[in-house]
Amino acid sequence: MRKFSFILGIGVLLTITLLFSTLAIAAFEDWKIDWKQFAGTHIEIGMVRHPMTDSLLPLIPEFEELTGIDVGFEVLSEVQFREKLLVDLASGAGIYDIFNTGPRYSWKYYSSGWLQPLDDFLNNPKLTDAEAYDINDFFPNMIAAARWTGEFGKGLGEGHLLHIPCQEEAYCLFYRKDILEEAGMKVPETWDELYEAAVKLNDQTFAGKKIKGFVARGIRNEGPILVWISQKLYSEGGRFFDENMNFVGNDAIGVETFEWCAKILQDAGPIGVSNFDWYDCMDGFAAGNYAFFIDADHMNVVFENPDSSQVAGKVGYALCPPGKAGRASEAWYWSMAMSNFSKRKEAAWLFMEWATSKDIMQKTILKGNTDPVRKSVNYSPEVVDTFKKWGYYDMNEELTKYARNIHPPAPNMVEAMFRLGTAFQEVLLKQKTAQQALDDAKRDIDEMMAPFKK
Amino acid sequence: MSKKKFSILPYLLCLPAILILIYILYPFGVGLWYSLTDYVFYIPQKNFIGFSNYLKNFLSIDFWISLKITLGYVIGVLCVEIPLGIGIALLLDRSHQVFRYFLPLPLMIPLVTSALMWKLMMNPDSGVLNYLLSFLGIKPIGWLAIPNTALYAIIFIDIWTFTPFVALIVLASIQNIPKDQTEAARIDGANDWQVFYKISIPFILPALLIVFLFRAIDSFNQFTLIYATTQGGPGNATMTLHVRGWYDVIVASKIGMGMTNLIILWVICYILSTYILKLWSKRLSR
Numbered sequence: 061m062r063k064f065s066f067i068l069g070i071g072v073l074l075t076i077t078l079l080f081s082t083l084a085i086a087a088f089e090d091w092k093i094d095w096k097q098f099a100g101t102h103i104e105i106g107m108v109r110h111p112m113t114d115s116l117l118p119l120i121p122e123f124e125e126l127t128g129i130d131v132g133f134e135v136l137s138e139v140q141f142r143e144k145l146l147v148d149l150a151s152g153a154g155i156y157d158i159f160n161t162g163p164r165y166s167w168k169y170y171s172s173g174w175l176q177p178l179d180d181f182l183n184n185p186k187l188t189d190a191e192a193y194d195i196n197d198f199f200p201n202m203i204a205a206a207r208w209t210g211e212f213g214k215g216l217g218e219g220h221l222l223h224i225p226c227q228e229e230a231y232c233l234f235y236r237k238d239i240l241e242e243a244g245m246k247v248p249e250t251w252d253e254l255y256e257a258a259v260k261l262n263d264q265t266f267a268g269k270k271i272k273g274f275v276a277r278g279i280r281n282e283g284p285i286l287v288w289i290s291q292k293l294y295s296e297g298g299r300f301f302d303e304n305m306n307f308v309g310n311d312a313i314g315v316e317t318f319e320w321c322a323k324i325l326q327d328a329g330p331i332g333v334s335n336f337d338w339y340d341c342m343d344g345f346a347a348g349n350y351a352f353f354i355d356a357d358h359m360n361v362v363f364e365n366p367d368s369s370q371v372a373g374k375v376g377y378a379l380c381p382p383g384k385a386g387r388a389s390e391a392w393y394w395s396m397a398m399s400n401f402s403k404r405k406e407a408a409w410l411f412m413e414w415a416t417s418k419d420i421m422q423k424t425i426l427k428g429n430t431d432p433v434r435k436s437v438n439y440s441p442e443v444v445d446t447f448k449k450w451g452y453y454d455m456n457e458e459l460t461k462y463a464r465n466i467h468p469p470a471p472n473m474v475e476a477m478f479r480l481g482t483a484f485q486e487v488l489l490k491q492k493t494a495q496q497a498l499d500d501a502k503r504d505i506d507e508m509m510a511p512f513k514k
Numbered sequence: 515m516s517k518k519k520f521s522i523l524p525y526l527l528c529l530p531a532i533l534i535l536i537y538i539l540y541p542f543g544v545g546l547w548y549s550l551t552d553y554v555f556y557i558p559q560k561n562f563i564g565f566s567n568y569l570k571n572f573l574s575i576d577f578w579i580s581l582k583i584t585l586g587y588v589i590g591v592l593c594v595e596i597p598l599g600i601g602i603a604l605l606l607d608r609s610h611q612v613f614r615y616f617l618p619l620p621l622m623i624p625l626v627t628s629a630l631m632w633k634l635m636m637n638p639d640s641g642v643l644n645y646l647l648s649f650l651g652i653k654p655i656g657w658l659a660i661p662n663t664a665l666y667a668i669i670f671i672d673i674w675t676f677t678p679f680v681a682l683i684v685l686a687s688i689q690n691i692p693k694d695q696t697e698a699a700r701i702d703g704a705n706d707w708q709v710f711y712k713i714s715i716p717f718i719l720p721a722l723l724i725v726f727l728f729r730a731i732d733s734f735n736q737f738t739l740i741y742a743t744t745q746g747g748p749g750n751a752t753m754t755l756h757v758r759g760w761y762d763v764i765v766a767s768k769i770g771m772g773m774t775n776l777i778i779l780w781v782i783c784y785i786l787s788t789y790i791l792k793l794w795s796k797r798l799s800r
């Protein structure tokens with residue numbers, strides 16, 4: 061009898077599992093393509109350690125069942141991932157068929173001949189059900205950021221589709237609602253107000269904890285330039301490059317921006333901020349150490365999760381303050397791209413198509429894959445309700461008006477931004493004046509860009 | 515005139531050695547070749563430019579800063595590790611056996627792990643180091659985050675990790691000193707210092723030279739510790755030649771320039787090791 065109930069139990073369990081996986085697959089069975097056409101193939105994916113990846117990994121068995129394609133993957137932290145990817149691509153080894161990337165990096169990979177443009181796969185009815193996949197469901201500026209003609213300094217938004225966005229980040233001002241309330245202050249509406257508020261709150265004690273006024277990335281890489289210094293520069297009407305791709309960031313606005321950014325970190329930032337990458341800032345903010353923080357908006361998932369955050373429910377979200385020329389925000393899109401050295405490109409495309417479909421995007425969104433890149437996901441009741449509950453700002457307003465790729469396309473834009481990050485650190489550590497640091501950066505960046513101007 | 519019979523055997527016997535030689539020399543040759551080109555990742559075409567990279571490097575202030583930092587690192591490490599290692603070895607020679615088991619522990623931890631462990635402990639906000647110092651009334655210090663202290667902090671981690679290595683080798687050497695010589699010296703009225711200076715030091719000198727060579731080359735080439743803690747920052751405070759090579763290739767995509775830095779580093783290590791090995795064999799033959 062006991063044996064019988066054991067077998068019955070197993071049977072019921074199996075049926076339920078099968079039922080669920082069938083349900084999961086059912087959404088894709090209506091598609092007008094043959095999902096099984098590459099059954100038995102193996103593909104390898106290189107992924108970056110990120111909530112986006114964590115939310116996708118558990119769903120991969122569904123894809124394997126749907127297509128019969130065997131998926132191998134490797135997940136590494138961002139810096140190590142990029143280094144390994146660089147070695148894989150530069151050597152032409154073709155270990156990864158698909159990898160995570162985004163704008164700027166894909167410009168470099170494409171210029172080096174390492175990237176497979178995706179238009180042929182997207183437009184092939186044997187591989188893509190255009191109606192079900194619906195590329196127009198993506199926010200237009202995100203697809204635009206993924207297209208480039210390969211021309212130096214221009215052609216963004218046209219030409220080949222280099223990658224497909226999976227996740228969006230623009231840059232916002234996080235603040236502690238409870239601290240501002242206790243101090244009787246309002247949310248800063250200009251950059252100067254932000255500086256004053258940060259300095260005023262610095263080293264004050266709230267709820268038994270001594271806090272620092274402001275934090276943002278200070279590490280020597282391209283991050284600080286892209287996630288907060290650019291916001292300030294462009295909102296004040298400055299820019300790093302002119303129409304002819306000459307570096308002009310060492311003008312008065314550029315110098316003033318670098319000085320302001322270094323000053324707020326020196327006067328109201330934590331000790332050792334020159335070594336802070338995004339996770340250092342994020343962890344510290346989630347631990348309740350800081351009053352203000354500028355970085356990627358998708359960190360809301362971390363801050364609102366009581367398991368990972370001591371400030372859940374206490375965080376306010378605002379757009380970065382406007383300057384003399386209005387508001388500005390850089391944007392980054394974690395994306396999937398295909399290696400030119402892949403020997404299984406069509407099978408790899410099926411995975412990309414599946415992973416960026418409406419259904420999968422919807423499933424991953426509240427498990428950490430914020431912010432949405434598809435309109436249907438962004439406006440689904442589930443997402444709208446959750447964001448409203450967090451007091452999250454109007455995504456649509458931000459996405460359509462401010463967030464974009466503000467730097468012109470060039471194969472070595474990442475390197476140029478890294479050089480600028482070094483210059484910022486020189487100012488932050490008081491090794492050079494802002495003018496000196498930017499003049500030196502101009503010399504190097506103009507030299508970097510020179511081969512493309514011929 | 516007798517004609518020697520051709521035999522394939524000697525060549526076959528040499529084959530593994532030749533294969534290994536190719537295996538080592540091929541990547542080296544490629545690196546050398548890249549250092550003579552203007553190879554950049556995002557421009558697939560590469561041109562031969564002779565010694566331009568070397569010339570450009572020697573004219574750039576960044577290179578000399580890196581060389582200065584590298585030398586500072588090596589001197590800092592050697593000046594502490596060698597005397598400290600000898601001191602520990604002398605103490606261990608006279609102390610209970612049990613202490614010897616604890617000595618190699620830092621060497622057994624993977625270098626990246628020790629680097630990250632110390633990085634955590636040196637965290638200005640939450641690190642245990644600043645917490646302990648706060649009892650002495652010392653304000654929090656940004657060990658790895660401030661240009662003035664970052665290099666010393668990494669040298670400190672290096673010392674913590676590798677002093678046991680020096681001590682182990684020296685200890686083995688000290689224990690081989692013939693007891694009759696030291697006893698004879700003592701009967702003749704030599705004090706501890708004289709015994710150490712006149713008998714122990716000359717006896718352990720060959721071992722010391724080898725330890726010195728190992729530690730010098732390792733320190734010239736130190737990458738793991740610096741990469742795992744500061745990646746050459748803050749500013750360029752810990753940008754040694756090896757880290758600059760990495761920076762040029764991986765971050766700045768300039769393969770040619772990066773390889774130039776690494777080849778220069780290799781030349782320095784090669785000259786140093788040839789010189790020290792010569793000293794060593796002289797010492798041994800005496």
